[in-house]
Amino acid sequence: MTSLITPQSTKTREYAAFGSPLWKRVLLTREFAVIALLLIVVFYSRSEVPNFDGPLTVTYLFLDIAPLLLIALPMTLIIITGEIDLSVASVVGLSSVLVGVLHDGGMSLPLAALIAIVAGIVCGTVNGFLVAYVGLPSLAVTIGTLALYRGLAVGLLGTKAVTDFPEKWTDLATDKIGASSVPLVVIPFLILAVLFALLLHFTSFGRGVYDIGLNAEAAGFAGVNVARTKLTLFALAGAVSAFAGVYYTLRYGSSRGDNANGLELQVIAAVLLGGVSIFGGRGALHGVIAGVLLIGVISSAMRLDGVTANVINIIIGLLLVLSVVSTSFLAWVSELRQKSGVRKRGQETT
Amino acid sequence: MTDTLIAPSTKSPLERALSTVLKSRETAIALVLLAVIAAATLKNESFLFSSNSWRDLLLTPSILVLLAVGQAVVIITRNVDLSVGSTLAMSAYLTGRLFVDNPGIPIIVVFAAGIACGALLGLINGLLVAFGKVPALVITLGTLYIYRGVVLSWAGSNRINASDMPQDFLALGTRSILSIPVLTLIAVFVLAVVGYYMRTARGGREMYAIGSDPDAAELYGLKVTRRVTSAFVLCGALAGLAGVLFAARYGTVSSGAGTGIELQAVGAVVIGGVAIFGGSGTVWGAAIGAMLLVTINRALPILGIPDFWQRAVVGALIIGAIVLDRVFSARQSRKLIEARDQE
Numbered sequence: 185m186t187s188l189i190t191p192q193s194t195k196t197r198e199y200a201a202f203g204s205p206l207w208k209r210v211l212l213t214r215e216f217a218v219i220a221l222l223l224i225v226v227f228y229s230r231s232e233v234p235n236f237d238g239p240l241t242v243t244y245l246f247l248d249i250a251p252l253l254l255i256a257l258p259m260t261l262i263i264i265t266g267e268i269d270l271s272v273a274s275v276v277g278l279s280s281v282l283v284g285v286l287h288d289g290g291m292s293l294p295l296a297a298l299i300a301i302v303a304g305i306v307c308g309t310v311n312g313f314l315v316a317y318v319g320l321p322s323l324a325v326t327i328g329t330l331a332l333y334r335g336l337a338v339g340l341l342g343t344k345a346v347t348d349f350p351e352k353w354t355d356l357a358t359d360k361i362g363a364s365s366v367p368l369v370v371i372p373f374l375i376l377a378v379l380f381a382l383l384l385h386f387t388s389f390g391r392g393v394y395d396i397g398l399n400a401e402a403a404g405f406a407g408v409n410v411a412r413t414k415l416t417l418f419a420l421a422g423a424v425s426a427f428a429g430v431y432y433t434l435r436y437g438s439s440r441g442d443n444a445n446g447l448e449l450q451v452i453a454a455v456l457l458g459g460v461s462i463f464g465g466r467g468a469l470h471g472v473i474a475g476v477l478l479i480g481v482i483s484s485a486m487r488l489d490g491v492t493a494n495v496i497n498i499i500i501g502l503l504l505v506l507s508v509v510s511t512s513f514l515a516w517v518s519e520l521r522q523k524s525g526v527r528k529r530g531q532e533t534t
Numbered sequence: 535m536t537d538t539l540i541a542p543s544t545k546s547p548l549e550r551a552l553s554t555v556l557k558s559r560e561t562a563i564a565l566v567l568l569a570v571i572a573a574a575t576l577k578n579e580s581f582l583f584s585s586n587s588w589r590d591l592l593l594t595p596s597i598l599v600l601l602a603v604g605q606a607v608v609i610i611t612r613n614v615d616l617s618v619g620s621t622l623a624m625s626a627y628l629t630g631r632l633f634v635d636n637p638g639i640p641i642i643v644v645f646a647a648g649i650a651c652g653a654l655l656g657l658i659n660g661l662l663v664a665f666g667k668v669p670a671l672v673i674t675l676g677t678l679y680i681y682r683g684v685v686l687s688w689a690g691s692n693r694i695n696a697s698d699m700p701q702d703f704l705a706l707g708t709r710s711i712l713s714i715p716v717l718t719l720i721a722v723f724v725l726a727v728v729g730y731y732m733r734t735a736r737g738g739r740e741m742y743a744i745g746s747d748p749d750a751a752e753l754y755g756l757k758v759t760r761r762v763t764s765a766f767v768l769c770g771a772l773a774g775l776a777g778v779l780f781a782a783r784y785g786t787v788s789s790g791a792g793t794g795i796e797l798q799a800v801g802a803v804v805i806g807g808v809a810i811f812g813g814s815g816t817v818w819g820a821a822i823g824a825m826l827l828v829t830i831n832r833a834l835p836i837l838g839i840p841d842f843w844q845r846a847v848v849g850a851l852i853i854g855a856i857v858l859d860r861v862f863s864a865r866q867s868r869k870l871i872e873a874r875d876q877e
């Protein structure tokens with residue numbers, strides 16, 4: 185009886201570890217496109233825009249976009265899961281008002297800031313509970329909480345503005361690291377960025393975030409605790425937004441009910457620009473950070489060049505529209521190529 | 535086989551019609567609206583019974599009603615239009631500019647120009663969403679920035695003042711016919727036309743189908759891109775009309791006009807019973823929702839709640855409305871599953 189186990193006489197097919205070569209996997213990504221665009225804009229501004237080279241530019245750039253940088257981190261994770269959080273700017277405003285009101289009432293600033301951050305966590309948890317456990321669509325919920333939290337902020341303070349903060353703390357918000365021109369606020373941002381990157385790319389929680397974005401039901405069956413993940417993400421967004429609110433108050437030295445009005449749209453624009461898909465399931469933090477920096481550099485270069493703020497808004501809007509239309513266009517092109525490839529292969533077999 | 539699902543109703547047509555109306559979401563929010571008005575009037579009679587208050591009660595919401603009707607049509611098709619505030623500003627500024635640069639221009643031409651301007655902006659949105667296959671949230675976010683930026687560049691720091699516009703036009707903003715303000719009549723007329731279209735015309739029913747299940751609509755052969763584009767054109771045109779009415783009502787138009795009104799419009803639509811995922815709800819509900827929002831804003835100070843808490847109340851209402859919707863729909867689906875499992 186012939187042995188059932190015959191030695192392999194035919195050569196086995198070798199499969200590569202990845203589908204495409206390394207250079208393609210790095211260079212042909214959305215993230216690289218944004219980073220390249222950022223570098224182009226920076227180099228162009230250094231030569232063409234007057235005063236762009238000065239030390240103050242970098243300082244003001246980071247001071248202005250610090251809230252965007254901070255909030256973009258959890259927002260990226262939320263959008264990767266396919267949800268959205270429009271209430272972040274209202275949490276910034278609410279936290280700013282809480283810091284002002286509590287400090288005005290005699291509380292020490294660090295304690296007021298801590299309470300504001302706890303309030304931010306509560307706000308985020310409410311969002312997360314309604315989205316993850318009650319099952320409401322995040323767009324509708326966060327439109328409601330955007331109004332609710334902003335309303336609480338305005339209601340607590342009215343038309344007043346609290347402006348007398350001790351110099352020790354307002355200086356902390358605007359001081360720079362040592363002798364460089366980079367402001368101190370970059371340190372907490374870098375710590376948070378590293379933490380979020382570790383969370384997203386090196387933990388099973390982060391793996392779950394991508395899975396939920398691709399197919400929430402399948403992720404649930406695969407063992408991802410979808411509701412708890414979403415709740416955690418919204419709570420994180422609330423915490424980071426509250427921290428950004430504390431920074432915002434100290435940086436501008438003023439606590440007002442309408443602080444950071446409209447910030448949520450800038451954050452979402454920056455995140456989408458950075459290569460995160462609005463459908464969820466794909467995106468990375470380095471693209472988002474490049475996206476925020478791109479918006480910051482363009483705004484700052486145009487301002488130095490004397491261009492008015494509205495043109496800057498038009499440019500940001502156009503960038504946003506072009507970036508998503510181009511993604512959709514590329515997807516259509518690749519679909520066409522796939523279909524024609526299938527047709528060609530079909531013709532070969534006949 | 536006694537299915538409770540497919541047995542014909544034993545009630546008379548009148549009973550059925552009555553029960554549909556009474557159990558509907560629209561009736562519920564209309565009752566809430568009446569309750570708010572009643573509470574405010576009890577506190578302060580002049581809320582309803584002074585000479586201007588009746589007019590103001592009907593006049594102030596008319597702009598938001600137009601925006602809410604357009605937004606409802608877009609949301610029913612499972613999209614959203616965040617750029618209506620910027621479209622309103624563009625149309626309002628265009629109105630003012632037309633009057634300033636062309637004195638003696640007929641008012642009807644200005645109306646047509648405003649509506650056309652809004653329709654064009656809506657067309658851009660619609661084409662990008664329908665043909666670009668990009669989510670409407672992102673596109674209209676971008677066009678919100680772009681249109682607002684264009685208005686800011688065009689207007690600069692100029693503002694159109696009431697003195698720049700002809701008296702007859704401004705009179706439209708305050709005149710009443712048979713004690714109903716002209717602007718409200720326009721809004722109600724638009725509401726009736728769009729409501730009838732959505733309920734009875736094929737285009738309207740197809741929009742509900744597209745919102746309910748876009749893939750099934752595509753497979754069924756409905757012209758999805760055409761319907762979605764026309765939904766956005768309608769929304770833009772109504773925002774354009776709202777801009778003209780804005781100029782007539784307020785007289786002053788600055789480049790910041792209408793900022794933030796898009797979220798109020800979406801809130802009004804959600805409160806009015808239109809599901810954010812599309813496929814259900816009516817424009818009537820959206821209109822009543824808009825009236826409710828504006829009336830609450832006006833009633834709060836009278837009820838003793840300081841002005842500043844309005845937004846919080848509005849936010850709480852929106853959340854309450856969607857939670858209630860969810861609770862009811864969960865209960866309904868459970869009942870249907872029970873009925874199905876009983877066989």
